[in-house]
Amino acid sequence: MPGLEDLHAYQLTAANWTLDRPGSALWLDMGLGKTVSALTSANVQLRGLECLRCLVVAPKRPAKRVWPKELDGRWDHLSDLSAQLIMGSPKRRARLLQGREDIHIINYGLLYWLAKHYGPRRWPYDLVILDESTKVKNKTTKPWRAINGMRGRIRKIVELTGTPSPNGVHDLWGQMALLDGGARLGNTLSAFRSRWFQPVTIEERVQWKPLDHAQDEIQARCSDIALSMKAEDYLDLPELIPNNVEVELPADARRQYEELERESFVEVEHGGNVAEIEAMNAAATTNKCLQFCNGAVYTDTQGSWVPVHKEKLDALAEIMESWQRPLLVAYQFQSDLARLLERFPQGRVLDDTQETEDLWNAGRIPMLFVHPASAGHGLNLQWGGNRVVFFGLTWNLELYQQVIERVGPTRQAQAGFDRPVFVDHIIVPGTWDEAVMERVKGKRDTQDALMAYMSAKRRGISLVA
Numbered sequence: 001m002p003g004l005e006d007l008h009a010y011q012l013t014a015a016n017w018t019l020d021r022p023g024s025a026l027w028l029d030m031g032l033g034k035t036v037s038a039l040t041s042a043n044v045q046l047r048g049l050e051c052l053r054c055l056v057v058a059p060k061r062p063a064k065r066v067w068p069k070e071l072d073g074r075w076d077h078l079s080d081l082s083a084q085l086i087m088g089s090p091k092r093r094a095r096l097l098q099g100r101e102d103i104h105i106i107n108y109g110l111l112y113w114l115a116k117h118y119g120p121r122r123w124p125y126d127l128v129i130l131d132e133s134t135k136v137k138n139k140t141t142k143p144w145r146a147i148n149g150m151r152g153r154i155r156k157i158v159e160l161t162g163t164p165s166p167n168g169v170h171d172l173w174g175q176m177a178l179l180d181g182g183a184r185l186g187n188t189l190s191a192f193r194s195r196w197f198q199p200v201t202i203e204e205r206v207q208w209k210p211l212d213h214a215q216d217e218i219q220a221r222c223s224d225i226a227l228s229m230k231a232e233d234y235l236d237l238p239e240l241i242p243n244n245v246e247v248e249l250p251a252d253a254r255r256q257y258e259e260l261e262r263e264s265f266v267e268v269e270h271g272g273n274v275a276e277i278e279a280m281n282a283a284a285t286t287n288k289c290l291q292f293c294n295g296a297v298y299t300d301t302q303g304s305w306v307p308v309h310k311e312k313l314d315a316l317a318e319i320m321e322s323w324q325r326p327l328l329v330a331y332q333f334q335s336d337l338a339r340l341l342e343r344f345p346q347g348r349v350l351d352d353t354q355e356t357e358d359l360w361n362a363g364r365i366p367m368l369f370v371h372p373a374s375a376g377h378g379l380n381l382q383w384g385g386n387r388v389v390f391f392g393l394t395w396n397l398e399l400y401q402q403v404i405e406r407v408g409p410t411r412q413a414q415a416g417f418d419r420p421v422f423v424d425h426i427i428v429p430g431t432w433d434e435a436v437m438e439r440v441k442g443k444r445d446t447q448d449a450l451m452a453y454m455s456a457k458r459r460g461i462s463l464v465a
Contacts, residue, residue: 004077007040008033010234015040017227018158023179025133025159025222029231031410034160035070038129039078041158046081046102051127051156053102055114057143058131060107061352061379063087067105067131086110093117108135108143115146126155130178133159134166134398137174139189147178164226166398169218170197170208176222184221204282237409238386239420244437245319246429247311256308257292257431261285268297268308275299275306289432294392296335305335312391312426313343319389319424320344320367326360326385327367330375330403332392340369340391350375360384372399375406382411387422393436400440 007015014037018024028034045051056067064085071083083103086096087110094117097104104125106114118124128147130136136144136159151157157179165171173192176185186192193199196214199206231237249257260266264279277297279285291297291305295312298305320327329347331337341347347367350356360368361383368384372394386407394400405411409421425440427433 004040006075007036008234010229011037011040014038014227014229015044018156019044021225022155023157023225025161025164025175025179025226027161027164027226027228029162029229029410030405030408031231031414032229032234034162035066035131036075036078038131038158038160039070039075039081042103042127042129043078043081045127045156053125054104054127054129055125056103056105056129056131057108057111057135057147058105059135060109062131063105063107071103086114112142112146115150118150120150120153123150123153125150126153128154128157130157130159131161133161133175134163134171136178137171139174139177144174144178151178151181163398163401166396166401169210169215172218172222176226179225184225185218231410235410235413238412238418240404240409240423241420242423242425245315245424245426247315247426249309249311249428253292253309253311257289257428260292260297261289261432268306270306277306286432290392290436291333291335293428293431293433294331294333294336296333296339298333298335303334307339310339310343311428313339315426316340316389316391317343323387325387326363326365328381328385328388328403328407329367329369330372330388330390330392330394331369332371332394336392337369337371350379357381370403370406372396372403375403379406380411381406382408382415382417386412386417386419387424389424389426391426393425393427393433393440395436395439397440397442 011033014026014028014034017026018038018041026034026037028037042054046054056063058067064087068083068085071078071081073079081103082101083105084096084099084101086093086104086106088096090113093110093113097117115123130147136147138144139148159175159179164175173185173189182188186195193208196218197208197210200209256266256268260277260279264285266277267274268277277288277299279288288297292308295309296305296307316329329340331340337349341349344367347369348356348359348365350368350370356365357379359365360381363384365384384407388404388407404421404423407421412419412421425437427437
């Protein structure tokens, strides 16, 4: 059984970082051991009576699988720690809270309930660990308000994430405010914005564009409490090989797409009937254009959709035929999933069961369909394959990166594989697919990607390299 002496030097560095600060963040890439580092620190504080009770807050899947596994005899130096997962009905949760375990583990969806259950006066946790802390980046959410309301009762707070600012440095204020009460980035979100951002209206919504000096200054102000580590600096990682699979739309489909993009309206024929596709605003037009690129567009708000082409399905079939090994396929819309299941009946949808994960890792699922929002934290899929195909792309950079990391280089190295990881993006050039690609490549934030696409469109050039 591994003990403290088996921790890597960088994991001990991370553990010590959280010991020395009342509020701290570990911005560590996946695979560097954020969980064991945080628990090692917690063990020292609990055993030394510096803190008396610990609360771990995590997304639902890691709360159920990852954290209990780390505490279930895996590490010798943590074997004395007792823990309890707090889930189930309200009555069952209240009963479980009566236990005197060192650590209680709960998911973000129940955090507000927990805060109301105790209230500020009875709150028992003086050490709080927030796993995947981007869940508390927004001060208007219930998890953020719950922790902030108890902040006066919390002696030590630790935030863990590998992607602290997936949508840009604007994401940092909420996380840092929980750590230091606004000392570094401003007492209020308004003050933070007025100092480092300017408002920009994109698609009828106000977004906050960082000033030229913002990123360097914000990062510098966080550097004394946020420890950042990249996997490539500490692990010998396999290569990550991205690839764009470009597909051309048939002439009729291209004409319909251009009309939809230009007019926010188009009529398409299907099964002898004519379906009207209409977008009510710029954001809806963008969404329907992305649906069109994938091959099916919703015609109403009740979930009805009409197929418009099968080019991406054909491209995926070619990848599957040439690869002849399991593929992890990311889709964006439910209409995509319905068509994928019809075209590839041997595929299976990722669900919340351990059986599906085990079958994939055993190589018994040739094509696993995942939505980025459900294929994130707590999933270990590296044994099942080393190729990801994005049938449709997501604007959310964090979700995009999380899908890749399910089988990515760090996970492959952890599993003992010395094999590259292939990432295919099936895209339609000259469409909104290009704008999303610019976003997920990390070259631009969302608003810049939108503006770059529109500018390139006007000049008649392609963003796709």
